[in-house]
Amino acid sequence: MTTTASETAATEEAPFFPAERSCPFSAPPKYTEFREAGGLHKVTIWDGSRHWLATRHEDIRAVLSSPSFSADVRNPDFPLVHSNQPEHEGGLFLRLDDPEHARLRQMLTREFSVKRTQAMRESLLAITDELIDAMLAKGGPVDLVQDFALPMPSRAICTILGVPYEDHDLFQEHANAGTDLNVSHEERARLQHKAFEYYESLVRRKREEPGDDMISRLLADHTGPDGFAPEMMPVLVGILVGAGHETTANMLGLGTVALLVNPDQRDRLRDHPELAPSAAEEMLRYWSIVSTDPRRVASEDVEIGGQLVRKGEGIIVSLIAGNRDGRAFGAGEGECPADELDIARSARHHVAFGFGSHQCLGQNLARVEMQVAWPRLFERIPGLRLAIPTDELPFKKNSIVYGLRSLPVEW
């Protein structure tokens, strides 16, 4: 069972995780090297602990669909991303295992169903148009992150949940500190506390004066002994707000850059807006923005990619490495290589949303947002271009979610 690959892995040094990208458009070279060598490899994380890293598309799907791995962060061997992440609080459905995870998750799935999110298309288009109008009125150069990529999904998730958008400075600052690994322990704790107080008072207000929104429905139908613990509601709302805007915002910024530096792909999308769904999948695959997750801990001995993972050992999967795996993408006759962008590619089997039972709850929403945003942006501002050279773009370094700090554009 234990093979040559595992012997190599046991003796090789364990480089630091997360590794840096040497080119902002490519996977970190170390992950590519690991993937091409095959098997699992050991990495060292911030607290000095060592865990397995899976980099092949096939191995990642095997890890994420295997009942032998647990997502429960209360396990002392779980590879945490940083010392004071909210995960420490545990108990939320996303950090639980099935069947408890599935029982709680299904209380949220209707809110993010294909039907519900497709029904938002018109209102998302209206938000997109409003933001484009404001950018045009302002005149370039503008920061596309602040003026478009961030407010679009923020306004959408606020509408769904019933969170006042006027409070965006607070929740965006909180979400950003939660993902930026350069932020100090103390500062992150301070912002978490401030955000918790905000969500606590919001939940209290919704309890007293319910509205036609997701928080009010959750409080009415799914809080209590058979649902979410009432004291966890502010944490749950905070996670949904954060995951609901920060991720898509980064995708919108990065996807716009990818289209600007690949004008043939931009023109193709503008001339064929029916390619928007495949373009969104390809962007998700190409960028694979979730840089440090998913992570799991083995609850029993299990073999992955020829490597024995023992009970209690932690494992991290590299979504970017898996999504750039030439065995899974670009292997067919005439297909575009995995490291290149092809908006017409059939990329739906990517793992950018994870895989298995914890696969992204908000994926339908994120998809519609991207499908609406890019075609409209380039239809209305065909001359959109970068206002600074590509090599000066401030890509995020050391962040849980990859993205751009700002994106200066003009037209």
Ligand code: HEM
């Ligand atoms: C492009 C945008 C997005 C990307 C790339 C993304 C990525 C991911 C990934 C990789 C996971 C799996 C984590 C794991 O297995 O441990 C995940 C889970 C999750 N995502 Fe997203 N996400 C996006 C948008 C959203 C949105 C809009 C929401 C809305 C609320 C959301 C809410 C969640 C939740 C609640 C989970 C946990 C699901 C569970 O454990 O059952 N995400 N996401």
